[in-house]
Structures are given as C-alpha cells and as structure tokens.
Amino acid sequence: MSSIDGIGVSDQVHVHLSAIADAVDGLCATDLTALPDGELTDTLRRLERSLRRASAVGHNLIVETVERSLPGKLGHKTVNKLLVGVLRISAADASARVTAAKSLGTWHALSGQPLPADLPETAAAQRDGAIGPDHARAVREVIRKIPHAVSSSDVAVAEEILADLARSATPEDVEKAGHDLLAYLNPDGDLTDGKDRKRLRGIRLGRQDQNLMTPISGHLDPETRAMLEPILAKWARPGMNNPDDPESPTGDAEHPHVDRDKLAAAAGRDTRTAAQRNHDAIKEALRALLGSGVLGSHRGLPVTAIITMTLDQLEHATGVATTASGGILPIRDALKMAERSHPVLVLFDHNGRPLHLGRSKRLATADQRLALIAADRGCTRPGCDAPATMTAVHHVRDWSKGGATDIGGLALGCDACHALIHDGPGGWHTRTAPKGTEYAGRTEWIPPPHIDPVQRPRINHRHHPKELLDRARRKAQARRETDAGQRRDQSKQHHARASAGSNGREEIP
Template sequence: MSSNDVVGVSEQVHGHLSALAAAIDGLTECDLTGLPGGELTSVMQQVEISLRRAGTVGHRLIVETTERSPPTELGHTSLNKFLIAVLRISAADASARVTAAKSLGTWHALSGQPLPADLPETAAAQRDGDIGADHARAIREVMRKTPHAVSSSDVAAAEQILAELARSATPEDVEKAGHNLLAHLNPDGNLTDERDRKRLRGIRLGRQDKNLMTPISGHLDPEARALLDPILAKWARPGMNNPDDPESPTGAAEHPGVDRDQLAAAAGRDTRTAAQRNHDAVKEALRTLLGSGILGSHRGLPVTTIITMTLDQLEHATGVATTASGGTLPIRDALKMAQRSHPVLVLFDHNGRPLHLGRSKRLATADQRLALIAADGGCTRPGCDAPATMTAVHHIHDWSKGGATDIGVLTLGCDGCHALIHDGPGGWHTRTAPEGTEYAGRTEWIPPPHIDPDRKPRINHRHHPKELLARARRKARARR
C-alpha cells in the first residue's frame, strides 16, 4: 500500500468517526420527550442494531492491533492489559472482547490471506446487527462443548442453526436450544473422549464481591472428582470442621485422635447444609496443607498466607486486611488466622515505605520481600494488577550497575513487566520518587518515548485504592 493510499484510508476512517461522533451528539441532545410513543420502540431497536454492528468494528481493530504490533512493542505484557490501559475497561470486559475477536474476527495467514472466522455465521449475524455480544457468547459456549468426535460438517451446521436462531431469539433461548442440539449431536453420550475432558476442565475464581465472598465455578475431570470425593466424605461429615461450633473436631473424621462421642454430639448440633459442610471441609484441608510445610517456598518465601494490616486496624479490630495474592478479608478473620501463624512486624515511615533493611548481596531476603509485599501490595508498574504472589523483587537501580539490595531501592515487579525494563529501544526505566513529591519514596516507572514522548514518571495506584479515591475527591473539589 502506497503512502497516498495510507493517507486516503486514514482520512476516510477519521471522516466516519467524525460523522459517528456528530450523530451521537445529535441523539444525545435530541429531546426524546417529543418523540411519539409509537416510535420509541423502533428507535430503541435501531440504536441496539448500531451498537451491535459497532462491536464488529472493535473485533477488526483488535485483529489489526494484534497482527501488526505485538503487545510488548506497545509497552504491555498482553493484549488484554493493552486494552485495559488504552480503553480503561475492566479485566473481564477486556478478556471478553479478545475472546470474541478470536472467534468472530477475520485473521490473516503469514501470506496475508484472510482466514475464515471460527464462527462465520455468528460473525455475519453480528455484522448485520441482528445479534449482540451475549448471543455470540452463548453460541460460542455451546460450540466449545461440542464433542471432538463430531464431524466438521455437523459442527458447521450446528453453528449455522444457532446463529439463525439468535437472529430472532434471546441469548437464553440460544443457550437452551444449544443444550438440546448437543444432546442431538451426541445422543448416546459416547462421543466425548479424553481430549474433550482436558479441554473442558478448569476451576474459575471470580472477583470478591461487596460481601468479600468469591464465586467459584468450573468442571472437575474424573480423576480430580475421584480424589475430592473421599476428602469430602471424611472432612465434610456432619459435626466435623464446623467453624460455628468450638467443640467441633477438626481434620479428618476417621483420625484416631477424634473423639467419637464428641463427634456424635457435634453432629447433633450441626445445622449446616451439605454445601456449607463442603466449603468448611475444603477450607480446613487448605489450612492443614499450608501448615504442613510440604509446599516448600514460592519466590523465596514459605508458601503461606501473608496478610497486611495497619496498626490502627490492629488496635481497633475493624476494617479489612489485604493478602499478598490481592484478596481482602475482615480484620477479625485476619486476627483469627494470625493466632496460628508466626507474626511478622513491618514498620513504615510517613510516606508508607518500610524503614531501612539493607543487604550486601544481590538476592533480597525473605524479610525484605515481606516488607515489600506490605508496602507495594503487588507489581508497581502503572496499570498492572498482578498481586504480590506473582512478583519478583526488582532493583530500582540495576544490581549489575552498582545498585544496592537495600529496602529503599527495591520494589516488586511481575515477570512480564520486569522484562520491559531495559536500555534498548522501547525499554522502561524505574526510579524512586524524590522527596517533596506527592508519592515520595514510591517507585516511579518512566515509559519509553513511543508511549509518552514527554516520558513523564508514573505511579501504580492499582494496589492502593485509597489513593485513587483521594485523587478523585481532589478532582471533584477542583471542578466545583
């Protein structure tokens, strides 16, 4: 493509964007109260069609970005994180968009030849504006569960049927019809094999909600189920491992140390559901596993739960503490867990940084890592949400260039972000925020010129939500 062609395409795209912005401005400012009641439904449907079709443009942009510039060249460790940083969307939204683009977008071979979409009929239906993202997600989930042994022609026919149905039905209808279609494709249930089970296996942990509860879902393969069943049979028996009953025995029900009479009495008092008993059994089994020491170490520290709280929280026993994996739990639960652990005390200066803890060797000590976990909370690269358990200790001033292994010049960085720090083109650099600045003592990351020509230092606030709230309040006061 010549330079004139590039300029022509650029002008064309920006012309369409200007027209789109003008149309949205016009609709936003339009007085809908004057619209006849009979037209409201029609207008709502037309807006929905346009939004659905716009989603296909997003797929094309994701394809172009991925094929033209790997995320590392754009200063990000993955396409998902690139979308989060550029569009300021959630991790779940970014993942959903990338997944949709992979199955509905038109990708290209190394020769430049376009490849057919994984779900061509679904992609066409969304381009027409007849289906939305939820329809496509329902179809994609049904096709993912199709047994590997089903012929390619039957798979194509199934996708075509679901896409056609989606043009006039809801995503829930598509999902229900998909279950019937799967039963039709595999009426005897004998087409699934080991490849299908490997593909479908998985356990998903959702984000903690406002009650600090974590949703869990997924599929266990036959072996994992066979391993879990006997554990629940012994640890989830009525009366065992009941956190609400101080007289309830802990551990396995068949352990020689368990008093039979005590267990029987506890079972008589046990009002938990089977699901609650399973939960409490798994929790106690995990606690026992962590306390056994057989898991060894992870990134220089024993595999255990590391909890951070402030002195004020400790004194008043209120609020929530944070874990090295990025989770939160009430202070009372944290103190209860601390009764069974070895205490580690970290003292901070007024800027929230740990006081001096130096070392003349390259590798940081376990105590230094604990201090950094408490201070940084996770990877310090701006926008990265990797928790402390996924990070390594990084020298702000490179050890090979004379940097010291002192707590004031150490920070946490995940493996992907750490690889972005180098002296070559596109490399990031780190430094400690100087005294007198808003975040003195914190780690500043300096982006390469192609991301920010001014190379303005940046601070990561993802692990310090109070800073984000304080900054939002300042901006709100400034606007008022």
C-alpha cells in the first residue's frame, strides 16, 4: 500500500471522509434561520461548489472500480449493476454516472500512466467546482453530435468553448449555444446538405385517438422554420388567440384593431403553455388563411423573416445566417428567401455596432429596431436566449436619467430581463462597453452582489457563438505559444547545464 508523508492512502481517505461527514453533521445541526440574508446566497454557492467537486471524486472511484474489474469479482455483470446494488440508486442514475466517468474521469494506460480525460476542460471545470453534472452532460451531448469529418483540433476547441461558457452559464445555455456551435463547425451544410434536408423534411399527422386528438411530428427545413417563427411570435403571444378566454384578442397581435389594454389584461389571465399558445396560433392563422381567399390566387406565403448575414457571407454565399427569432439557416436558403422579400441594409462599424441612428423622442424608430435586431440578434442580458422577436428596445442609460434614443445607447432586452434593471436590492445595471475593450460598443450587464460579489460586467454571447469560438482559439494559441516558450527555455537550460558539466570535466586532471 502506497503512502504519502507516512500516512497510508486508506487512512487518508478515511480521514477525509470523516471530515466530510463531520462537516455535514455540523451543517445539518446548524439553525440556518439565523443566517443573514447576505450570507444565505453565499452559503448556497459554497455548498454547491463542494457538491460539484465531490462528483469529480465519484468519477474517479468509478474508474478504479472498472479498472480493477471489481464488478466481476463481486458477482455483478456490469459496473452499473454494482452501483445500483451498493448505492441503491436507480438504473438511470447509475447509467448517467458511468457515462460521465467515461468522459470526465482519469483513466490509466496499461503501464499505469494517467490518460487525459476525453473532455479535459470540462473535467477541470468540474474539479474546480465551477460546473455541475448537468453542465457536463450538456457539453458531452454537443460534442457527441459533432460530425466525424470535423478535425480533432476543432473538436478540442469546441469543447474548450463550451466548458468555458459553462463556468458562467446554465446547462440550458450551454445546450443552446452548442446548437449554434454545431452550425458554425459545419457552416456550409456539406455534411447535411440540401439533398439530406429535402429527404428529411415532412410533417406527419397520426391517427386521431380516443379523445379525437391528432399527434403531429416531423421535420421542418430551415426556410420553413424561418417563415413560421415570426408568425408564432405575433400570433402566439400571451393573451392572443386564447380559445378559453372570450375577451382574448384574435389574429395578429400587432394589428391596429387590437386593444392594447385588453391584450395586457388577457395576457395576465393566460395560463397556457408555450406549446398550447403555438397550437392556438397556428389554428387561428389557418382559419384566417382559409377565410381570406388567398389560397385561390397565390401559391405560397409571403416571406416576413428578418435575416442577418455579413457582407463576406453574401459575397461568397457560404456560412449560416440568423433570423430575428433566433433561428439558423444556410446562406443559400437565406438568399433564396431574400429573392421574395423586401431588402433591408444595415451598416456596421468595425466593432460590429450599427452606425448612428439618433432620435430625440423616447421610443425607438422602426429603422433603429431593425439595426438592433441585426446587431444584437436577441436579448443582451448574459445567458438569456430570447430572440429579437421577443424583445423590446432598452435604453442602456435610462431615459428618465438623461439617456438619449440614439442607436449607440440602445439595446434589445426581453420583458423578463428588462424588469431586472432597477436601483433596488438585487437590481442589475447596464452600460456600454468603452472604447479599447474587447467588445467596445456592446451592452454590458452588471450583476447584483448576490450573483457576483465583484460585480464584473458581462456580455451576452448567446446570440454570437462565433465570438466564443474566436476567443477560445486565441486562448488556445496563446497557451501553445507559452508552452513552446517554456520548452525552449528548458532546452536552453539543459544545454547550459550540459555545457557547464562538460567544461567541469575538462578541468579535472
């Protein structure tokens, strides 16, 4: 049995586990009602960090169990069944733990040499307590979906991006950002091209069940989704087209005939889920379409999507474009849609911000909103994935405090995030990133102390996944250059010592 500082490994583990048990006993016996408000959230953070780090220990325990063939020795067919029997956990929990250990644990070669984890940056983040099992699962699922044709170096960069994002975001944010990252790893759709999408497209209506309900399933191609999203954004808005509320307005939420006060009241009564609102919106839209007579004279629906692409993408017809609803579609499909849409040109400065569009009134103009949709693409609060169609124009410096309605002082924010901006306890604040910083001109959100005691300004990268990719590549390049410099220094020191030793031997008679 190996030992460190004269203490056997078994004794060390026993001491550490006893300390954990004593600490938990102490916390369980503590009257938490006496904790001040300011310390309660800090206690939650510290406990969560310890639990996350404990999960990393669990991974390595599973690794040891597998590498020692312990399940077979104890009469279990698999390590999963051993965990179920020993820990009395569910089969699903055991499977999740083993899967995590495979990609995050420290495995060993036959020589006993430790091998790097399959997801090294994610494993490091969990050992630090910065991410939990759900974060790691989200990263693992994205990496699993990367096509085999993508180079191993790009896969490594992608894992680094997601692990870095997970340190400051939720698992849902990681998953959603991963979808965008997958699109950028295969921007031209050459691995899932137009032929594949044509083959996969379809909507299936199942048989009516005993409740006369019809299940629906299928796949929409990018162009169809891009046309559907703006319709749902207006017709599926809370309070609109609610069949259970006789006072609910019908049709398009932006139509002049819609009473704003009546809509706000209906939204307050609306208890439908997002899926139910989508259903009711499509139902009402189909009713309006059938009653309009348009099917008798037109072959298709007019395109109403707002699409954002760069000049380079337009010139080369490659890459992916984004819609105001947060969707992604290949440039080729976007150009096909643009042939039948009203063109809108937005000019940007070198920082990717729209050029000056000023206004002396409080409300932003339609042109200003279009510019913000193209620049911000969605809510600017860090971690929020609300698309541009679900946002309002926000004054970075409040209008009541002298903020002007100029394009440089405006940003997009969804209703929920906008409500977080206030001067009271727990309030967020916004500002424009100053010149000379990495994201000059972008909107920075400053969290309250209970979120971040240091209150570091944050940028939302959710709608700009390429920024994460570029940042990770710069970090990786800097790390490689640092490692190369250290190796050169070590080589010089080695040659210097060898030279000194050689000179010394020559002087010996």
